[in-house]
Structures are given as C-alpha cells and as structure tokens.
Amino acid sequence: MCEEQTVSLVDVLEEDEELEEEASAVLGGSDSDHCSYPQGYVKRQALYACNTCTPKGGEAAGICLACSYKCHEGHELFELYTKRNFRCDCGNKKFPDLQCKLQHDKEDVNSLNKYSHNFFGVYCTCRRPYPDPDDQEEDEMIQCVVCEDWLHAKHLGCAVPDCAELQEMICESCMNxxxxxxxxxAHLAVPAETDAAAAAAPVKEESAAEGSNVKAPKKEEQADDVTEPSCKRSRDEAEPSCRLKELQSAGQKRVQSGAVFWPSVWRSKLCCCSSCQEQLSEAGLSFLLDESDTVLAYENKGKNNEQGQQGHDPLMSALDNLNRVQQLEIIHGYNDMKTELKDFLQRFAAEGKVVTSEDIREFFEQHSRKRRRVDGPAFYCS
Incomplete structure (x- = not known):
C-alpha cells in the first residue's frame, strides 16, 4: 500500500487565505489603482518613500500605494507601513524629474505632512535600516503610536510584554x-516589569469583572472612575471633574523610564474634560481620544474590506463535490503553479521592480498555455 504523505487542499487554501489577510491588513483597504491625493490628508494609508527619486540628503517625501505601482516601478522603495494624516507627495515639487501619472493637478507641497528619518529608510533611535545588513541578531520592531517611528525591542529600555501586538506602545522620548x-x-498602562509574563497580567484585569487575584487600585471608587470615560457620560450632567487631576492626586507613581505599553482599551479611559482636550490639542495628541485611529482599527478595516470583496468562495464549495483523486490532481497542479509564481516574483525582487497587475496577468496567461498538454494516466494511492 502506498503511504505517500499528502497535504489537504483545504489546508493549502487556508494558509494562502492567512497570507492574503495579512497583506490586506497592511494595506488597510488602500486603493492600488487611484492616487489618494484627492482624498486630502488621509487618516491612515499604506505609504512608501522612493530612494531613487528622493535620496538621503534631499527632501523627505511619501507616496501612496497606487503611485508606488504606477509612477515608481523599478525604483528603490522604502515601505513605511502607515502614517497618520498624510497626503501623497508624488509628482509635487519634491520630485523635479517625475510627474505623477495618476493625478496631475497637485500643489507644490503638502504643508501638513509630517516627516521623519523613516522616509530615508532608517528607523529607531539607532537610525539603522531594516533589515540591518550589519546586525545578524534578529529583533522585532514596534511602532510608537505618537511619533510613529519604529524601534527595536532591544532599544525600548524595557521588557516587551506578552501579546504586545494587541497593545499600543509610546516610546520613552514621547513620554518625556x-x-x-x-x-x-501609573494607572492605565502595563506595569513596567522585567518579567514579560508578569507585565502582561494586568491587561487581563481590564476584562475581569470580579474575583481577580491581580492587584487592584486601593480605592474601588478610583478604579470605577478610571473605567468610565467622562466624555461618554450623559450630556445632561455638568462638566465632569478632571480625571487627570484625580489620578495625579491619588499619588500612585511609576518609574519614568523606558517605553510604555498600553492595553487595547486605554484610550477610552483618558479624560475628556475641556481642559484636557485643550491640552491634548496643543500637544498635537487629539488623536489619542479617537479609538478608530489605532493601527489595529486600520488593520481590521483592511481585513473587513477583503472579506467583503471575497464573499462566498465558489472554489471551497466545489471541493465538496470532488473525490480524493481529483483533489490530489488539483494539489499537484497548484504546487506547480506556486513554484513557477515564486520564481517569477523572485526575478522582480532581484531587479528591484514593482510587480504590476499586467505582469501577473501575463504570468497566468503563460501558465495557462503551458498547462495545455496531454494528460497522463491518473495516479492515486489505494
């Protein structure tokens, strides 16, 4: 009896779906065909910087997803992931030798855009590229929600708590x-611990209604005040007392060093009194009162858009009507195509070119012609 090890086609498809979901999360629903410039300063979008057009020493500039495909094909691009309230620079005066192919009537500069060393392909306080060719030690990078720089975990000045991907981080420089x-x-963030597992524990306290063994604030009334955001109280009530002042008077302290990690619900607990709103506005931090500003909300938007476009998958339905031999044949065909596609894409990566929809269409047309061959006898294991 043949004991050939096989992989379920469902497993293969699920793995691809996970990769597609991750890609959709990174792009956040960004349009790959139309320049985002007419939308103004987009709340969040996938952004890139072109080292070919704006090299280090020149003026920093950022371009949208569509322009990275249509206007900068074959250029050296830095993936910036996402920046807050940014308008596409492609083709403005920062690109003297390039005109945007998608949107011609652009202002000379986008005065409200904010730039950093990230736009020249360097990150963190060490200002090194990622990945760093001179550093063989693997290290994750985490984005500060205030300055939006990416920092190496080893340069945060604190231990990274468990499940950090579900939390937000503010670097020490922005905290100071x-x-x-x-x-x-001192009241809302993940406690600064050297033990990452211990640091993650207080996050669970947020969802525990009662019976928790985690240390709670000394006064229950203070915990209640922290839990309910004043900006969501009844409009009929008078101006709420300032929660920030209440927390300051509580006297609870925290070592003021290192980056700070925050649980996913922390923004809803910030004081929304008029004085605090003014303070946040003057500091350029009004976005902290907007829970839809988070990167997690951005990623979920991209995932939801992808799921909405996919709808009912006819391929998965068709699998239910196939026997094992037919499924094996499809798996072999799929693996052949996957190998060819990988080789095809590696050529673009080696030449530093952007893969366009026309390139993909040409690949599948060539693959379709190659598949037109005489089928051999069916092979299966009994």
Whole structure:
C-alpha cells in the first residue's frame, strides 16, 4: 500500500487565505489603482518613500500605494507601513524629474505632512535600516503610536510584554516630551516589569469583572472612575471633574523610564474634560481620544474590506463535490503553479521592480498555455 504523505487542499487554501489577510491588513483597504491625493490628508494609508527619486540628503517625501505601482516601478522603495494624516507627495515639487501619472493637478507641497528619518529608510533611535545588513541578531520592531517611528525591542529600555501586538506602545522620548502621560501610565498602562509574563497580567484585569487575584487600585471608587470615560457620560450632567487631576492626586507613581505599553482599551479611559482636550490639542495628541485611529482599527478595516470583496468562495464549495483523486490532481497542479509564481516574483525582487497587475496577468496567461498538454494516466494511492 502506498503511504505517500499528502497535504489537504483545504489546508493549502487556508494558509494562502492567512497570507492574503495579512497583506490586506497592511494595506488597510488602500486603493492600488487611484492616487489618494484627492482624498486630502488621509487618516491612515499604506505609504512608501522612493530612494531613487528622493535620496538621503534631499527632501523627505511619501507616496501612496497606487503611485508606488504606477509612477515608481523599478525604483528603490522604502515601505513605511502607515502614517497618520498624510497626503501623497508624488509628482509635487519634491520630485523635479517625475510627474505623477495618476493625478496631475497637485500643489507644490503638502504643508501638513509630517516627516521623519523613516522616509530615508532608517528607523529607531539607532537610525539603522531594516533589515540591518550589519546586525545578524534578529529583533522585532514596534511602532510608537505618537511619533510613529519604529524601534527595536532591544532599544525600548524595557521588557516587551506578552501579546504586545494587541497593545499600543509610546516610546520613552514621547513620554518625556508629554510628561502628563506618565500619570496615566501609573494607572492605565502595563506595569513596567522585567518579567514579560508578569507585565502582561494586568491587561487581563481590564476584562475581569470580579474575583481577580491581580492587584487592584486601593480605592474601588478610583478604579470605577478610571473605567468610565467622562466624555461618554450623559450630556445632561455638568462638566465632569478632571480625571487627570484625580489620578495625579491619588499619588500612585511609576518609574519614568523606558517605553510604555498600553492595553487595547486605554484610550477610552483618558479624560475628556475641556481642559484636557485643550491640552491634548496643543500637544498635537487629539488623536489619542479617537479609538478608530489605532493601527489595529486600520488593520481590521483592511481585513473587513477583503472579506467583503471575497464573499462566498465558489472554489471551497466545489471541493465538496470532488473525490480524493481529483483533489490530489488539483494539489499537484497548484504546487506547480506556486513554484513557477515564486520564481517569477523572485526575478522582480532581484531587479528591484514593482510587480504590476499586467505582469501577473501575463504570468497566468503563460501558465495557462503551458498547462495545455496531454494528460497522463491518473495516479492515486489505494
């Protein structure tokens, strides 16, 4: 009896679906065909910087997803992931030798855009590229939600708690620049611990209604105040008391060093009184009161868009009507195509070119012609 090891086609498809979902999360629903410039300063979008057109030493500039495909094909691009409230620069005066192919009537500059060393392909306080060819030690990078720089975990000045991907991080520099955040950190943030597992524990306290063994604030009334955001109280009530001042008077302290990690619900617990809103506005931090501003919300938007476009999958339905021999034949065909596609894409990567929809269409047309051959006898194991 033949004991050939096989892989379920469903498993293969599910793996591909996970990769597609991750890609959709990174793009966040960005349009790959139309320049985002007419949308103004987009809340969040996939952004790139072109080292070919704006090299280090020149003016920093960012381009949208569509322009990275249509206007900068074959250029050296830096993937910036996402930046807050950014308008596409492609073709403005920062690109003297390039005109945007998708949107011609652009202003000379986008004065409200904010730039950093990330636009020249360097990150973190060490200002090194990613991946760093001179550093063989693998290290994850985490984005600060305030300055939006990416920092190496080893340069955060603290241990990274478990499930950090579900939390937000503010780097030490931004915490010190906006020192009132340390008061919130003492009550709302993940405690600064050297043991990552211990640091993650207080996050669970947020969802525990009762019976938790995790240390709670000394005064229950203070915990209740922290849980309910004042900006969501009844409009009929008078101006709420300032929660920030209440936290300051509580006297709870925290070591003011290292980056700070925050649980996913922390923004809803910031004080929304008029004085605090003004303070946040003056500091350029009004976005902290907007829970839809988070990268997690951005990624979920991309995933939801992808799922909405997919709808009912006819291929998965068709599999139910196939026998094992037919499924094996499809798996072999799929693996052949996957290998060819990988080789095809590696050529573009080696030449530093962007893969366009026309390139993909040409690949599948060639693959279809190659598949037109005489089928041999069916092979199966009994």
């Amino acid at each position: 620049q906006h020192s009132f955040l340390w008061t919130y950190a």
